Amino acid sequence: EDQVTQSPEALRLQEGESSSLNCSYTVSGLRGLFWYRQDPGKGPEFLFTLYSAGEEKEKERLKATLTKKESFLHITAPKPEDSATYLCAFRSGTYKYIFGTGTRLKVLA
Amino acid sequence: NAGVTQTPKFRVLKTGQSMTLLCAQDMNHEYMYWYRQDPGMGLRLIHYSVGEGTTAKGEVPDGYNVSRLKKQNFLLGLESAAPSQTSVYFCASRLDGSGANVLTFGAGSRLTVL
Numbered sequence: 001e002d003q004v005t006q007s008p009e010a011l012r013l014q015e016g017e018s019s020s021l022n023c024s025y026t027v028s029g030l031r032g033l034f035w036y037r038q039d040p041g042k043g044p045e046f047l048f049t050l051y052s053a054g055e056e057k058e059k060e061r062l063k064a065t066l067t068k069k070e071s072f073l074h075i076t077a078p079k080p081e082d083s084a085t086y087l088c089a090f091r092s093g094t095y096k097y098i099f100g101t102g103t104r105l106k107v108l109a
Numbered sequence: 110n111a112g113v114t115q116t117p118k119f120r121v122l123k124t125g126q127s128m129t130l131l132c133a134q135d136m137n138h139e140y141m142y143w144y145r146q147d148p149g150m151g152l153r154l155i156h157y158s159v160g161e162g163t164t165a166k167g168e169v170p171d172g173y174n175v176s177r178l179k180k181q182n183f184l185l186g187l188e189s190a191a192p193s194q195t196s197v198y199f200c201a202s203r204l205d206g207s208g209a210n211v212l213t214f215g216a217g218s219r220l221t222v223l
Contacts, residue, residue: 049211
């Protein structure tokens with residue numbers, strides 16, 4: 001069965017304290033691993049798509065990486081404005097997407 | 110360019126009442142989706158559509174109906190609301206094509222059923 005697990009559920013960091021969020025998945029035939037950011041009261045906002053093991057993508061303080069079983073979202077020197085829930089998802093088949101439950105990140109000034 | 114627009118943003122219903130959530134996108138996307146988001150459960154797919162006039166069931170379709178009469182609109186209906194349908198509902202859309210995988214989400218509709 002296709003499934004995705006995110007850890008930790010919640011993470012509190014001091015400003016400037018780098019860390020990583022984990023997304024573990026099992027899928028028969030990965031067609032894309034996605035990272036989204038979700039702010040309270042808003043819809044998920046797209047960050048990255050990764051397609052194959054070894055692929056990496058960066059945007060400001062965020063870097064996403066992909067292996068055959070996991071994806072990591074590395075946050076370097078985070079700022080309070082990076083506080084949000086980060087969701088990972090993968091595409092299952094032609095139309096469907098499977099989402100994790102997210103990691104709630106709080107960055108303290 | 111508004112992207113994906115959901116109406117209403119908030120609604121309170123009594124058990125047994127009916128209502129319709131509207132999703133409109135102005136990006137000419139073929140695929141549209143309705144998800145619900147509940148604490149600790151992530152986003153779960155209710156129904157989806159791969160084009161005008163088509164609909165299909167997702168993971169949690171019971172108690173909901175959908176229609177896609179126009180390409181830009183995807184309606185989610187609750188015929189007889191139940192407290193278990195209290196949730197935040199998100200609409201999403203994407204282009205057709207093998208490389209067009211990214212879902213664009215609306216801002217959400219928060220529904221409370223008393």
